[in-house]
Amino acid sequence: MAKSNTADASYSAQIRTKKIIRTIICVILCLLSVFPFYIMVINATHSSDTIKIGMQLLPGTKLGSNYTGLMKKAAGLGTNIWVAMLHSAIITVPATILQVYCATMTAYGLTVYQFKLKNVAWSFIMAIMMIPAQVSIIGFINFMMKIGLYNTYWPLIIPAAAAPSTVYFMKQYMASALSLEIIEAARIDGSGEFATFNRIVLPLMKPAMATQAIFAFVASWNNLYTPSMMIVDQSKKTLPMFVQALRSDFAKQDFGYIYLGLTMTVLPLFIIYFALSKYIIAGVALGGVKE
């Protein structure tokens, strides 16, 4: 009896040590996630000269002068940070709505109706999921030049309507969350197919649509590759293109401005993330297990 007690004690001690070690490692990793952003915010409040001396861990007093300095510099660039943010919003908001709505429509068509090409269409969507946008960019740009959409926001918005991974997610969700009886009942009550979709199905799909909307929003908001090749006007820059400009010569001389500019680009995402992190983490977990 006594023996097993000491065995138990050493076993639970062993577990406790493991727990402490693992917790410490996790805390270190979490600090690593936050640390660069912490330095970024702190340095946004210091002057360039102070930053050049060494690492600052406490906030300074130069936030206001950095802001006016950044705005003055950015004015020469054609697009200031607020306008760049507005441009990104003009692209991202309709693209997100289009992506989620069209994907839900497609998934609905493939779930509820029986038609000849249904399986072909579904296999096709699965097959194109792996094709990245980068491989067709040259043809895409040339095509947009021909039809006069080059250097406009349309090529950054419309393609969102064909997002295979969103269709995949919505179809998986529908398989578990949408009962066909409801649709039958709506038909008997005389509801048209589109009215049923818009008034009955969409509200049922809200949780999945919200998750996908977050990811679509973030992907579009952060996109640099396509806009950097599609948009040539200085005055049409999006937010990641503004960040690109921060990296180039116009701001290079003043570190305080750069850190402040970065902080301003990152802050909205921080707010969205901490407000919605529960849904985002759940969405990652669901979306990843697709095999």
Add this chain to the structure above:
Amino acid sequence: MKKKTVEYGKYGYIFIAPFFLVFLVFQLYPLLYTFFLSFVEYKDKNGKMFGPKFNGLGNYLDIIREKDFTTNSWRYLDTYPLNAIKNTIIMWVCNFIPQILLSLLLAAWFTDTTVKLKGQGAFKVLMYLPNIITASSIAVLFYQLFDINGPITLTLKHMGILDNDYNLMEHAAPTIGLIAFMQFWMWYGNTMITLIAGILGINPSLYEAAMVDGASSKQQFFQITLPLLKPILQFTLVTSAIGGLQMFDIPSLFNVSNGIGGPNRASETIAMQIREYGFVSKNYGKAASASIVLFIITLIISLVFFALTKDREPKQKHAVVK
């Protein structure tokens, strides 16, 4: 369900039409057009657009050989686009191996029932955080932190780890290492959450049976978790490899001068090279052929992946998807 909906079949086509219409016009046609452009000479010659003029495999030949102007002879394989592909693969591998190992370790810890970690929710939120932040901003931020006057470089110098006149950005190894680190740092949280979901999807009775048989948690991990996690690990590998091949945002804003990934092209990726050909030097034919090479590599990776997972019976798929 089947019989009753037959008469509504045409609505099926209507509902999927927008997706396919947009796909055909904005994705498939550009892809075919890129394919066409890869066989023509179509470029900016002294400020005037030349072509498109059929050029056979000329552009592809240009991918594998380059003229050496000092010796006036052809240099094979050691070309900008092929080196860019090599750089891309190196940076991906340096990020993926530590990423998958750490994610697996953390996923095992987070699902370990004998050692229950507290605060898992907060850990997940903070570890996933970098993934949501604009990659361009992260690249510029890290550049600022590690540049010659950056706070981290200065701290390393004060501590005597780096020589006073050492510039990380002038050396290939630290540049590649930092880019790989940023990718790793942005993605391990995502991979970890995916793997946790996969582990939680494994039938718990398997673990119960193993526990009854006296299997340690290490044994359980290697005998149950890892084999059953294989499909998800393969999926992670393939999506990460395909995503990694497109790597652009981070290297294009990290250690660059005149848009080229330095030092000495060591951090130039294939996506950056395509952009340089297409957008800067306006050689659409060459850019298109580089894109098609990238497409073929992507295709091979996907096909190998599908061949690997094909023999899996559909039953297991359902169990995992749930």
